Amino acid sequence: GAVVSQHPSRVICKSGTSVKIECRSLDFQATTMFWYRQFPKQSLMLMATSNEGSKATYEQGVEKDKFLINHASLTLSTLTVTSAHPEDSSFYICSIESGSPHGDTQYFGPGTRLTVL
C-alpha cells in the first residue's frame, strides 16, 4: 500500500500559537487527502477532505478558519491549527485515498500528537 508520513510526530505549544502539521504521500500522487482527529479512548473523527488545487471540504462542526488546510501538490497537504487552545489537544491523523476501484480504501499516516498548554 501507499506510504504516508506526517511531521512532526508530536508537538507541544503554548495556548494562542499556531501549529502546522504536514502530511506527505511518499509514493503515490494523492488527489484527495483526509484529516482526522482522535481524542483519547475515542474513535477517529473526520475533520475535512482535502483536494489538490481546490478548497477543502469541512465536516459539520469543524471550524474552517481555525483548521486551515492547504493541498498545494499531489504529495503534500498541511493542516494548520490556528490560535490553538488546550481543547485542541488531540491526535491528528491524515490519510490518502488509494485510488482503488472501490474508492474506500485509505492509507493513513502515523499521526501527530498535539498538546496545547
Next chain:
Amino acid sequence: LAKTTQPISMDSYEGQEVNITCSHNNIATNDYITWYQQFPSQGPRFIIQGYKTKVTNEVASLFIPADRKSSTLSLPRVSLSDTAVYYCLVGGSNDYKLSFGAGTTVTVRA
C-alpha cells in the same frame, strides 16, 4: 454511509483464533466491507477488504454471508502484538469518506 455495530472488546490468549463479527444491516449493493487495525498512538492500518463470500490474505480472513448484513474478521493464531483496536467500515465506490465507529478492542494475553 452504512452504520456498523461491533463488540466493544474481546479478550483472547496467544495462539488462539479471534473472530470479530460486525453487523451492517443497511449495507448497500455497491458497498464493500473493509477492516482496519489501529495500535495506540498510530494511524489505522488497512487489513482486508471484501464484497462477498470469503477473502483471505497473509494477515486475516474475512467471511461475508450471502445476505451481506454482517461480516466476520478472523485472526488466526493471535500473538501479543495483535492487541489493537479493529474497525469495521462499510462504503461504496462513490463514497470516499470513511466513518469510523467505536471499533473492537482486542486484548491478547500470554
